Amino acid sequence: MHGPESTLKRAALAAILIAAALAPAEAQQRYGLGQPLSERELAGWNIDVKPDGSGLPKGRGTAAIGAPLFAQQCAACHGARGEGTLANKLAGGAGTLNTPAAQKTIGSYWPYATTLFDYIRRAMPHNAPQSLKPDEVYALTAYILQLNGVVAANTEINQATLPKVEMPNRQGFKPVID
Amino acid sequence: MAMTPKRAVAGRRNFLRGGTTLALATAGTLAAGRARALDPGAADPALLPPNVPPWTRSQGAGYLNPPYGLPSRHEAKVVRVLPNPPPAFPTASRTPLQDLHGIITPSGLVFERHHAGVPDIDPSAHRLLLHGLVERPLNFTMEDLMRFPSVSRIHFLECSGNSAAELKKVTGKTAQEIHGLLSCCEWTGVPLATVLQEAGVKAQAKWILAEGADGAAMTRSVPLAKALDDALLVYAQNGEMLRPEQGYPLRLFLPGFEGNMSVKWLRRLKVGSEPFQTREETGAYTDLLPDGSALQFTFHMETKSLITFPSGGQRLKARGFYEISGLAWSGRGKIRRVEVSVDGGKSWADAQLQEPVLSKALVRFRLPWRWDGAPALIASRSTDETGNVQPSMAQVLQARGANAFYHNNAIQFWNIDANGEVQNARA
Numbered sequence: 001m002h003g004p005e006s007t008l009k010r011a012a013l014a015a016i017l018i019a020a021a022l023a024p025a026e027a028q029q030r031y032g033l034g035q036p037l038s039e040r041e042l043a044g045w046n047i048d049v050k051p052d053g054s055g056l057p058k059g060r061g062t063a064a065i066g067a068p069l070f071a072q073q074c075a076a077c078h079g080a081r082g083e084g085t086l087a088n089k090l091a092g093g094a095g096t097l098n099t100p101a102a103q104k105t106i107g108s109y110w111p112y113a114t115t116l117f118d119y120i121r122r123a124m125p126h127n128a129p130q131s132l133k134p135d136e137v138y139a140l141t142a143y144i145l146q147l148n149g150v151v152a153a154n155t156e157i158n159q160a161t162l163p164k165v166e167m168p169n170r171q172g173f174k175p176v177i178d
Numbered sequence: 179m180a181m182t183p184k185r186a187v188a189g190r191r192n193f194l195r196g197g198t199t200l201a202l203a204t205a206g207t208l209a210a211g212r213a214r215a216l217d218p219g220a221a222d223p224a225l226l227p228p229n230v231p232p233w234t235r236s237q238g239a240g241y242l243n244p245p246y247g248l249p250s251r252h253e254a255k256v257v258r259v260l261p262n263p264p265p266a267f268p269t270a271s272r273t274p275l276q277d278l279h280g281i282i283t284p285s286g287l288v289f290e291r292h293h294a295g296v297p298d299i300d301p302s303a304h305r306l307l308l309h310g311l312v313e314r315p316l317n318f319t320m321e322d323l324m325r326f327p328s329v330s331r332i333h334f335l336e337c338s339g340n341s342a343a344e345l346k347k348v349t350g351k352t353a354q355e356i357h358g359l360l361s362c363c364e365w366t367g368v369p370l371a372t373v374l375q376e377a378g379v380k381a382q383a384k385w386i387l388a389e390g391a392d393g394a395a396m397t398r399s400v401p402l403a404k405a406l407d408d409a410l411l412v413y414a415q416n417g418e419m420l421r422p423e424q425g426y427p428l429r430l431f432l433p434g435f436e437g438n439m440s441v442k443w444l445r446r447l448k449v450g451s452e453p454f455q456t457r458e459e460t461g462a463y464t465d466l467l468p469d470g471s472a473l474q475f476t477f478h479m480e481t482k483s484l485i486t487f488p489s490g491g492q493r494l495k496a497r498g499f500y501e502i503s504g505l506a507w508s509g510r511g512k513i514r515r516v517e518v519s520v521d522g523g524k525s526w527a528d529a530q531l532q533e534p535v536l537s538k539a540l541v542r543f544r545l546p547w548r549w550d551g552a553p554a555l556i557a558s559r560s561t562d563e564t565g566n567v568q569p570s571m572a573q574v575l576q577a578r579g580a581n582a583f584y585h586n587n588a589i590q591f592w593n594i595d596a597n598g599e600v601q602n603a604r605a
Binding site: 030031033034035036037038041042045046047048050051077086087097098100102104106109110111112114115118119122123126129130172173174175176177178 | 266267293294307308309314315316317318322323325326372375376377387389393394395397401445446448450452453454455456457460461464466468469470471472473474475476477478580581
């Protein structure tokens with residue numbers, strides 16, 4: 001078994017080793033680029049909230065607490081009761097989705113209440129995104145849900161209750177994934 | 179102009195029948211035909227033959243507009259446009275498709291769509307965090323990312339809201355106004371698969387959340403399959419670093435998918451097992467159907483084409499030779515065929531596809547045509563390599579209705595009247 005075949009095998013092995021030394025492009029190998037990401041670094045940026053509630057911070061709020069905050073932070077663009085002025089209409093539109101004048105609002109269209117918290121926290125208010133404290137985001141979430149008749153004025157919205165809020169259009173989406 | 183419509187149609191058909199070669203094109207007829215923004219009637223006779231103009235009788239400027247060159251001042255009208263009237267929060271500008279040539283969109287004319295304006299990011303302070311269902315959560319600097327093996331690829335980028343207003347009624351005037359949320363560039367970056375491998379994706383991973391560093395912290399969920407297929411972490415565009423409005427210093431790029439998913443100013447990738455159900459994939463960028471339900475995760479930009487010359491807002495000044503020219507594309511691969519009609523869709527002729535014909539890139543098509551001066555209704559229709567054919571507006575409305583807003587890939591008709599004026603039209 002020590003013939004030309006084994007010489008060929010040795011040559012092939014040597015070629016592979018050289019290739020590996022030049023460029024670590026083999027499937028299992030890594031380039032060694034990037035630094036380990038610490039929990040501390042991640043904490044400030046890891047702000048997404050999923051429908052099961054994962055990602056929600058500690059805190060709480062009610063629509064009653066959110067109403068004055070909405071007037072102060074949101075009403076200038078969205079209208080006093082979320083009817084939409086410069087920016088999107090946030091409330092109303094129930095029963096319009098199958099009409100030519102469809103109104104896609106949070107109450108009429110959005111399938112998950114958790115998305116509302118996620119979006120306010122990451123992107124609002126327009127003039128100072130990511131400036132609101134968790135309790136303020138909970139309160140604004142509660143108020144906008146109340147404007148849409150989804151929760152009552154004194155319903156406490158928190159880590160446990162928000163994922164359980166059933167949005168009117170929860171069953172309205174057909175995932176295509178294509 | 180005395181030609182009857184019947185004879186005019188017959189004439190056009192005859193031309194189309196033998197018209198797939200460019201035998202009729204000569205430099206002289208092309209120069210005369212391609213008036214566009216260049217108006218030969220406006221020139222001072224003192225500048226024309228037999229006179230020798232001053233630019234031939236003097237030295238030119240030493241180095242024009244250094245250090246970064248600009249187009250000729252005579253092309254100052256070829257710019258991106260905002261909607262008219264401008265919205266309260268400007269969110270998009272459009273590419274002047276009717277004034278461009280070939281398939282590459284110059285970086286300064288690439289359409290813009292922002293969700294919180296254009297951030298001014300110091301690349302030394304930019305980081306990409308990769309975490310979630312991975313073996314090794316990682317923090318990358320731009321320097322780290324640019325050390326990975328890179329690739330350059332030519333791909334189109336189209337906003338899923340492109341051409342949306344046309345679903346309700348004929349509204350836009352020019353190709354730019356109607357279809358200008360479309361561009362095509364050479365993009366350079368690192369395959370996302372390479373960077374995911376560096377972190378080690380866990381077995382239960384199926385989706386990745388991509389998040390921007392802009393004031394919207396824009397987020398979309400991307401299927402892992404797409405991330406491992408042809409997704410790129412892009413840092414350069416048309417040979418230079420990304421423009422700020424295109425995501426400087428780093429953006430995700432998902433060839434063939436709706437534009438908003440190619441998240442700009444990319445700061446974070448979180449690997450998960452399910453879609454994250456962000457605002458942009460629930461309340462926005464979902465396609466409302468006539469029955470009130472909505473399609474979600476309609477990622478691909480389906481095959482589409484349009485004639486950019488002659489197109490809305492332009493005018494043919496005289497009968498005679500013109501080269502009909504336009505763009506075709508598909509988010510599912512290469513364009514196989516483009517047909518052109520000059521009789522309102524009654525008959526179609528194959529246009530020539532100009533090389534290169536690349537996957538998920540704009541393709542330039544051309545067809546020689548002789549305008550006889552009679553009104554003509556012209557359009558193009560694309561077919562991609564999967565066999566998908568660009569639908570008519572009636573088919574799009576039948577399938578998804580006028581409320582869908584997104585993903586309108588209907589055939590675009592342009593009406594040329596007897597004066598040569600070109601207008602947006604329906605068959």
